[in-house]
Amino acid sequence: MTRKQKKPIIVENVEITAMADKGRGIGRDATGRVVFSESVAPGDVVDVQVTKKKPEYVEGYAIHHHRLSRDRVDPFCQHFKLCGGCRWQHLKYSAQVREKEQVVRDAVRRIGKIREGEFLPIVPCAETTYYRNKLEYAFSNKTWITKAEMDAGMSNRQNVLGFHRPGAFDKIVDIKHCYLQADPSNQLRLTVKAVADEMGLSYYDLIVQQGMMRHIMIRLTTLGELMLIVSFHQNDKKVIKQFMDEVVKRTPQLTSLFYCINPKMNDYVGDLDMVCYHGKPFIEEQLGHVRFKIGPKSFFQTNSKQAKVLYDKVVEFAELTGNENVYDLYTGVGSIALYVAKYCKQVVGIEEVPEAIVDAKENARMNATENCVFYAGDVKNILTAEFAAQHGKPDLVITDPPRAGMHEAVVRMFLQLEAPRIVYVSCNPSTQARDLNLLKEKYRLVKIQPVDMFPHTHHVETVALLELQEATELQPSN
Numbered sequence: 410m411t412r413k414q415k416k417p418i419i420v421e422n423v424e425i426t427a428m429a430d431k432g433r434g435i436g437r438d439a440t441g442r443v444v445f446s447e448s449v450a451p452g453d454v455v456d457v458q459v460t461k462k463k464p465e466y467v468e469g470y471a472i473h474h475h476r477l478s479r480d481r482v483d484p485f486c487q488h489f490k491l492c493g494g495c496r497w498q499h500l501k502y503s504a505q506v507r508e509k510e511q512v513v514r515d516a517v518r519r520i521g522k523i524r525e526g527e528f529l530p531i532v533p534c535a536e537t538t539y540y541r542n543k544l545e546y547a548f549s550n551k552t553w554i555t556k557a558e559m560d561a562g563m564s565n566r567q568n569v570l571g572f573h574r575p576g577a578f579d580k581i582v583d584i585k586h587c588y589l590q591a592d593p594s595n596q597l598r599l600t601v602k603a604v605a606d607e608m609g610l611s612y613y614d615l616i617v618q619q620g621m622m623r624h625i626m627i628r629l630t631t632l633g634e635l636m637l638i639v640s641f642h643q644n645d646k647k648v649i650k651q652f653m654d655e656v657v658k659r660t661p662q663l664t665s666l667f668y669c670i671n672p673k674m675n676d677y678v679g680d681l682d683m684v685c686y687h688g689k690p691f692i693e694e695q696l697g698h699v700r701f702k703i704g705p706k707s708f709f710q711t712n713s714k715q716a717k718v719l720y721d722k723v724v725e726f727a728e729l730t731g732n733e734n735v736y737d738l739y740t741g742v743g744s745i746a747l748y749v750a751k752y753c754k755q756v757v758g759i760e761e762v763p764e765a766i767v768d769a770k771e772n773a774r775m776n777a778t779e780n781c782v783f784y785a786g787d788v789k790n791i792l793t794a795e796f797a798a799q800h801g802k803p804d805l806v807i808t809d810p811p812r813a814g815m816h817e818a819v820v821r822m823f824l825q826l827e828a829p830r831i832v833y834v835s836c837n838p839s840t841q842a843r844d845l846n847l848l849k850e851k852y853r854l855v856k857i858q859p860v861d862m863f864p865h866t867h868h869v870e871t872v873a874l875l876e877l878q879e880a881t882e883l884q885p886s887n
């Protein structure tokens with residue numbers, strides 16, 4: 410018995426009015442129902458094939474364009490759409506930042522339910538290509554091919570090194586050139602592939618989980634320091650030596666070369682032993698007046714030049730006089746803590762990754778910064794009333810949590826600690842707005858500033874300044 414094929418649901422003539430959270434376009438159908446669509450720009454009028462249907466909204470992708478937006482430009486990358494990065498390359502940069510600004514504004518109003526405060530215009534990126542200091546590529550023995558290529562008899566059985574195809578976990582798009590990381594990043598990736606091919610090494614098969622070559626990470630700093638981390642599936646010492654020696658020979662500018670063995674199901678290397686095979690065990694980066702050592706596992710803001718712009722905003726919002734006790738929560742390798750240290754009396758940094766705290770202490774030593782102390786652990790567990798009693802009540806809390814935002818217990822602790830001011834840095838306007846809504850119980854939003862750190866993507870960073878309200882000023886929260 411053959412199963413009857415479901416007829417696709419098409420919503421016709423949807424005018425896209427804005428870009429929404431997660432980078433999709435948003436519009437309404439003839440009944441007023443919300444439609445989220447991929448592959449669109451604000452001002453497009455499109456027919457959308459539905460992939461998900463809910464009573465309040467539908468989701469899908471554009472299959473026909475009746476009208477094209479004036480915000481559109483020709484994408485400059487040959488891998489656009491296939492590789493899943495840079496999904497806004499079809500939008501003019503001025504439209505990208507306009508839409509990001511609107512996403513932040515909407516989140517503050519709709520999720521935060523906040524009306525007051527100054528909304529500052531977004532700070533765009535001066536450089537919209539080659540801005541990332543870190544990229545990761547996966548090896549695969551199967552590539553993504555288009556339907557036309559398949560129909561023309563092309564096989565997907567090819568050894569490739571590139572980015573995951575969105576929605577197809579076992580297929581990798583072979584990358585010829587990536588506009589995200591400056592030279593010599595592309596050359597290094599091509600060298601790694603050439604050496605693996607010349608040695609006849611097997612590429613990883615994500616379905617049967619076999620194959621020698623798994624994954625690489627390339628880190629590059631504005632000082633020109635270059636790190637390569639190679640992840641192998643098997644610990645074949647002889648092969649690894651031959652491979653690494655050849656990569657070093659062909660890449661004399663390598664500052665640091667690591668490898669690790671990953672026999673696990675997932676690509677995550679943060680829990681694996683890293684072997685420094687050649688060069689220094691770290692690379693160095695300079696942000697303004699602070700120099701950082703970056704190890705193979707350290708978190709570091711991925712756009713170094715714009716990170717300085719972001720940190721300068723933090724300093725500007727913080728208005729430090731030299732006498733303050735500052736807490737820097739989710740401190741990573743102590744980046745913001747060390748950046749603001751010279752403007753205040755003391756900084757207390759908390760971060761859950763112990764290796765990052767080792768780096769933070771080393772970075773403090775390297776910069777001869779003596780007024781910072783760092784603690785490893787979950788902010789939720791470390792930041793208690795006793796901790797505040799021991800380290801002194803904060804005059805300012807700087808918080809920069811991951812995309813999920815802060816745990817509710819941390820927000821409650823903020824309400825209990827009653828620091829006069831909070832500077833909240835976020836890479837996710839929705840979770841930031843959720844936390845600001847909870848903080849409304851005692852805090853007023855003074856100003857919020859979006860900063861673009863990731864051109865051609867929907868991601869946006871924000872810096873918000875909150876002020877503790879006098880009891881008489883407090884409004885009931887809703």
Ligand SMILES: C[S@@+](CC[C@H](N)C(=O)[O-])C[C@H]1O[C@@H](n2cnc3c(N)ncnc32)[C@H](O)[C@@H]1O
Pocket residue numbers: 708709710738739740741742744745759760761762765786787788789809810811812836
């Ligand atoms: C967005 S990064 C910010 C890092 C740093 N402020 C910077 O600018 O480089 C968030 C950091 O929070 C850390 N983190 C995530 N969850 C945490 C938790 N529950 N407690 C403490 N740190 C956490 C991550 O390891 C990461 O270093």
